[in-house]
Structures are given as C-alpha cells and as structure tokens.
Amino acid sequence: MYFDGMYILIIIAFIFSLWAQFRVKGTFNKFSKFENYSGMTGQEAARRMLDANGLYDVPIEPVRGSLTDHYDPIHRVVRLSEPVYYERTISAVSVACHEVGHAIQHKVHYPMLVLRHRIFPVVNIASGIAPFLLLAGFFFQSFNLLGLGILFFSVAVAFQLITLPVEFNASNRARRIMLEQGYVSPNEEKQVGKVLNAAALTYVAAALVSVLELLRYILLFTSSNRE
Secondary structure, three states: OHHHHHHHHHHHHHHHHHHHHHHHHHHHHHHOOOEOOOOOOHHHHHHHHHHHOOOOOOOEEEEOOOOOOEEEOOOOEEEEEHHHHHOOEHHHHHHHHHHHHHHHHHHHOOHHHHHHHHHHHHHHHHHHHHHHHHHHHHHOOOHHHHHHHHHHHHHHHHHHHHHHHHHHHHHHHHHHHHHHOOOOOHHHHHHHHHHHHHHHHHHHHHHHHHHHHHHHHHHHHHHHHHO
8 A cells, every 4th residue: 555655656756757848848948939138149148157257168069959958077068959059038048057057066166066976977887787686686586686776776866866956056056147247137037037947847856756766666675575
C-alpha cells in the first residue's frame, strides 16, 4: 500500500515535469513576440554583460535548435540558440543573460557551481552504471548490487539538487544586471521573471522525480532486507 502511494507520487511528479517543459516552451514563445526595451539582441545583451563583468575573453557562439542555450565551463564559451542569439525580444535577452550569469559564477567561483563541476566526472560515471546495478540487484535478488546501485543513483540525485541553487542564482544575477544596466525596463521585469521562472521549473521538476525515485528504491531495499 505504501509503495502504491510512492508510485502515485512519482506519476504526479512526472506529469509535473512534462507540464514544466510545456510551460517553458510556451512562455519563451509568448515573450518572443515582444521586443525588449533596449532593442538589443540576445547576443548583444550577453556581450555587454560579459564585458561589464570583465569577461572580455569569453566568446559567444550561436547553436542550432530551440532552448539549447548553455554555458560551457570547460571551453569558457556562452552558446546561444539561434532565436536567442539573433532576436531582440524579452525572451532572447532573458535567456542570454541567464547563461552569462553562469559565466559570472565561474569567474567568482560560486561555491555550488564549483561543487557541481568537481563532482560531474563522478556523476557521469555513476548515472551510467546505476541503472544496470539496480536492474541486476532486483533480478538476482542481490542486496549488495541493489545497495551499490542506490549509492550510485544517490550521487546523480545529489547533482540535480546542487544544480537548483546554481540555476536560481544565475537567474537572480541576470535579472539584477538587466535592470541596472537598462537591458529591459522596470515594466518588463515581470515578463523577464516569467521566462526565467518557467525555465527553473524544469530543473525543479526533474529533481523532484529523481528524489522520489531514490526514495522508492530505498524503501524497496529496506523492505527486502526485512523479508
């Protein structure tokens, strides 16, 4: 009965995750119809924000796709999807400045970003191995394999939880600088917030699903031990 409740929670969280993905696309498209106050493209806003923070050597590159924007900490490059790179909309400057927020975090050694970078190699391995260990543990009824699988999966979940403050901090930095330097007007702050909050929801939803999955595995493990 308890596990049935966990399944229901996981299904609800999964639906929430799908809704979050739908919302971020819908919000981005909605505010892609409105030109921003400054008239800057996403690339121009990102370049100005980088230069204002002494990051003259960080290039900006356009990439194909929609919402494929990211900051590459290894090569120290801000990569913006073509709609964000070229357009002069509220959505474009919001997303572009958010990614620059990560570049600023990198420069100032924001603790949670530093931690995320340090554990990433371990997470990369753990997330690949965990499903096989969990499957083998259940199939062979091996508590050792199951426990090891849970341990590896826990590392991946921890990475997602660490990602949350990183994303929220980058958005807060972006909003503050955008307003202070006039990339958007005070009247546009609410729209900027909607774009950034919608994007943040996808990370929250993904983390929630992972945490519930981890709890389910732990409950299965403990109940199997009792039996």
